[in-house]
Amino acid sequence: MKPQAMPQRAIVIGASAGGVEALKDVVSRLPADLPVPVFVVLHVPPYVSSALPEILARSGPLPAVHPKDGAEIKTGCIYVAPPDRHLLIEQGAMAVKKGP
Secondary structure, three states: OOOOOOOOOOEEEEEOHHHHHHHHHHHHOOOOOOOOOEEEEEOOOOOOOOOHHHHHHHHOOOOEEOOOOOOEOOOOOEEEOOOOOEEEEEOOEEEEEOOO
16 A cells, blocks of 8 residues: 655644633544545643544544554545644654653
8 A cells, every 4th residue: 555645735723721622622623525634632631631633533523533643644634633642744854752
């Protein structure tokens, strides 16, 4: 299987801890055949478990996940940064890192 090319466009959303309802509203309006990936970062303390991927997946037609470091980027998927982690795009893959 040939790897997907790095997407030229993406939807990137950042929100504070109170932004879950707004995120649910946004993803509920996204089409099932969205031709770009969606990256979401929500301020969550490091000691809190995050169910945000499950919440967003239930709110709209797209799957949502906490990606692993080095994961391939696919269109039509919502990638949620895990608590206390940065979500970066490096050489066509995701980098999930801890840092300032």
